[in-house]
Amino acid sequence: MNQIQIDKTFLRRFRPDTRYLIGVSGGRDSVTLLHWLVERGYKKLIVCHLNHQLRGRSSDADARFVEKFAAKYDVDLEMGSAKVRALAAKQKMSVETAARDARYKFFAKIARRRRCRTVFLAHHADDLVETFLINLFRGAGTSGLSAMREVSNRRIGDIDLTIVRPFLGAWRREIDRYVGKHRLKFREDASNKNLGPLRNRVRRRVIPYLEKTLGRNIRQSIRRAALIAAEEENWIQDQLPDATDVDSAAVAASAEEALTVAKLRDSAVALQRRAILQWLRARKITNIGFDVVESVRSLLDQDAGAAKINLPQDRHVRRRAGKIFLE
Amino acid sequence: MNQIQIDKTFLRRFRPDTRYLIGVSGGRDSVTLLHWLVERGYKKLIVCHLNHQLRGRSSDADARFVEKFAAKYDVDLEMGSAKVRALAAKQKMSVETAARDARYKFFAKIARRRRCRTVFLAHHADDLVETFLINLFRGAGTSGLSAMREVSNRRIGDIDLTIVRPFLGAWRREIDRYVGKHRLKFREDASNKNLGPLRNRVRRRVIPYLEKTLGRNIRQSIRRAALIAAEEENWIQDQLPDATDVDSAAVAASAEEALTVAKLRDSAVALQRRAILQWLRARKITNIGFDVVESVRSLLDQDAGAAKINLPQDRHVRRRAGKIFLE
Numbered sequence: 095m096n097q098i099q100i101d102k103t104f105l106r107r108f109r110p111d112t113r114y115l116i117g118v119s120g121g122r123d124s125v126t127l128l129h130w131l132v133e134r135g136y137k138k139l140i141v142c143h144l145n146h147q148l149r150g151r152s153s154d155a156d157a158r159f160v161e162k163f164a165a166k167y168d169v170d171l172e173m174g175s176a177k178v179r180a181l182a183a184k185q186k187m188s189v190e191t192a193a194r195d196a197r198y199k200f201f202a203k204i205a206r207r208r209r210c211r212t213v214f215l216a217h218h219a220d221d222l223v224e225t226f227l228i229n230l231f232r233g234a235g236t237s238g239l240s241a242m243r244e245v246s247n248r249r250i251g252d253i254d255l256t257i258v259r260p261f262l263g264a265w266r267r268e269i270d271r272y273v274g275k276h277r278l279k280f281r282e283d284a285s286n287k288n289l290g291p292l293r294n295r296v297r298r299r300v301i302p303y304l305e306k307t308l309g310r311n312i313r314q315s316i317r318r319a320a321l322i323a324a325e326e327e328n329w330i331q332d333q334l335p336d337a338t339d340v341d342s343a344a345v346a347a348s349a350e351e352a353l354t355v356a357k358l359r360d361s362a363v364a365l366q367r368r369a370i371l372q373w374l375r376a377r378k379i380t381n382i383g384f385d386v387v388e389s390v391r392s393l394l395d396q397d398a399g400a401a402k403i404n405l406p407q408d409r410h411v412r413r414r415a416g417k418i419f420l421e
Numbered sequence: 422m423n424q425i426q427i428d429k430t431f432l433r434r435f436r437p438d439t440r441y442l443i444g445v446s447g448g449r450d451s452v453t454l455l456h457w458l459v460e461r462g463y464k465k466l467i468v469c470h471l472n473h474q475l476r477g478r479s480s481d482a483d484a485r486f487v488e489k490f491a492a493k494y495d496v497d498l499e500m501g502s503a504k505v506r507a508l509a510a511k512q513k514m515s516v517e518t519a520a521r522d523a524r525y526k527f528f529a530k531i532a533r534r535r536r537c538r539t540v541f542l543a544h545h546a547d548d549l550v551e552t553f554l555i556n557l558f559r560g561a562g563t564s565g566l567s568a569m570r571e572v573s574n575r576r577i578g579d580i581d582l583t584i585v586r587p588f589l590g591a592w593r594r595e596i597d598r599y600v601g602k603h604r605l606k607f608r609e610d611a612s613n614k615n616l617g618p619l620r621n622r623v624r625r626r627v628i629p630y631l632e633k634t635l636g637r638n639i640r641q642s643i644r645r646a647a648l649i650a651a652e653e654e655n656w657i658q659d660q661l662p663d664a665t666d667v668d669s670a671a672v673a674a675s676a677e678e679a680l681t682v683a684k685l686r687d688s689a690v691a692l693q694r695r696a697i698l699q700w701l702r703a704r705k706i707t708n709i710g711f712d713v714v715e716s717v718r719s720l721l722d723q724d725a726g727a728a729k730i731n732l733p734q735d736r737h738v739r740r741r742a743g744k745i746f747l748e
Binding site: 229230231232233292295299300303304307308312314315316317318319322325326362363364367 | 556557558559560619622626627630631634635639641642643644645646649652653689690691694
């Protein structure tokens with residue numbers, strides 16, 4: 095009773111006597127995760143808090159709250175700070191995306207300094223469902239639909255982070271009950287301060303509407319679809335032939351490298367799409383939609399009239415002598 | 422102008438001078454498809470109409486309408502009839518599912534008699550989006566999320582049908598415009614008579630709500646996700662190792678065949694799930710949810726306490742001597 099019900103099998107890999115980073119905003123979810131891990135005997139945690147400077151004094155108060163909290167639990171603390179709004183403007187991305195990027199960079203910095211590559215994050219099943227829907231409404235493929243997993247890897251610069259989300263199987267409601275039972279204090283706005291308008295609408299309007307209209311536990315269903323998609327994505331990534339494994343740092347560095355038409359044309363359409371997407375991303379072409387990928391893919395057809403495709407940011411992709419180049 | 426914009430590349434495989442079946446309910450979409458194909462020079466069409474007997478005289482009037490329509494276009498006609506409501510009750514399935522099953526059996530019967538294995542169906546992009554959402558809300562994985570493709574194969578008994586959906590890239594609105602331009606007559610309720618309550622709610626309430634709330638063309642986004650999922654599903658199916666290819670008629674016939682634990686345990690989780698799902702389906706275990714698959718999958722863990730899993734319909738799955746059996 096009043097326990098958070100989660101599948102702990104995958105946690106066996108992460109023994110309590112080892113050192114881990116944990117992302118703590120000061121909000122309900124991350125405060126709960128810290129308490130839950132400490133209760134389970136995780137003693138060598140390093141609390142990582144990034145001040146996003148989005149809410150002025152309130153952000154500073156979040157930082158002081160996390161400071162006290164870490165002291166109370168007698169765990170290490172690493173604080174950082176980023177001008178997220180300026181970053182967002184400069185990189186032309188949403189505040190939510192800029193905040194996430196800044197956090198991962200911060201985690202990577204601490205991971206290197208403290209020689210600890212594993213980060214615990216407090217994402218739960220409701221976050222998973224929201225993210226799935228948001229990606230769906232943006233037109234993402236399977237890889238977008240399966241963005242969150244219990245254990246995943248993320249490369250930030252030259253640091254390979256392992257991200258662990260122990261709460262991904264638990265619902266927000268269970269976390270609320272845990273908070274109530276243990277009378278945990280938290281900063282009300284801390285975890286919501288970076289919510290984009292789309293996530294807000296999905297959380298506060300779309301999901302409640304779907305539950306009301308469809309009269310069934312649709313969050314549960316969407317969670318299942320997301321988990322299945324995650325495993326399939328895992329597996330597809332493992333199957334990607336070397337020829338299309340252009341996501342590696344080595345290939346990303348060789349900016350002049352081209353895709354070989356003949357090789358790619360023999361692949362399944364799903365693989366072609368992934369190879370093209372990764373190849374463009376590795377070359378810093380961002381905001382790549384389905385249409386762009388399909389345009390580039392049309393170059394694989396030797397009979398196709400056009401041998402040049404216009405990309406955003408005034409870049410081009412061209413087919414010449416059986417290769418596809420970025421210009 | 423007033424043309425249905427579709428990618429006709431995949432249609433090249435289906436030359437106009439060959440014989441094809443076409444499913445015609447008498448509703449707006451199928452009437453349009455027939456007109457569109459005839460205009461494109463498809464002369465050897467065999468109109469297939471199944472009377473579902475769901476609306477009494479109205480169903481009979483649909484049949485007479487299709488009869489006249491086929492005569493007007495000078496194409497062949499095959500009529501059939503099924504007591505769908507009784508089938509649904511007997512098989513304990515929804516009327517929508519029973520109607521679809523009955524139609525496919527009817528197509529298979531005509532396919533054998535007329536020696537013609539390809540069926541044209543009038544599903545369009547709005548159908549695709551609705552089906553995607555319905556499967557999502559039911560908790561389907563990628564294979565469910567990608568149910569409709571422009572060209573797909575479906576085995577009915579010992580008949581392999583090829584299903585072609587030329588309109589899958591077109592929206593209902595485009596079909597409406599085409600109907601208006603060519604002043605096509607159709608039976609108002611014919612294509613909607615088998616709509617389940619869930620599909621009705623998704624079509625008439627959920628999708629309009631999502632479009633209003635999210636202020637973007639979310640149907641377009643969902644369509645993209647469904648198309649990507651379809652290609653990935655295609656590819657995953659091609660990759661399934663023989664050991665797990667238990668969907669073939671040969672293996673389905675050998676009802677005593679067991680899954681080999683050691684073999685399956687070495688596969689990716691995504692593959693394990695698919696293999697188990699297909700194995701159960703081949704053994705006529707229907708209504709298999711994610712939970713059932715996960716329970717059976719837990720038998721792969723030799724350390725797991727339970728070696729027996731209860732299934733619906735009073736069936737069981739048991740692990741014994743490194744094999745998984747159905748009892």
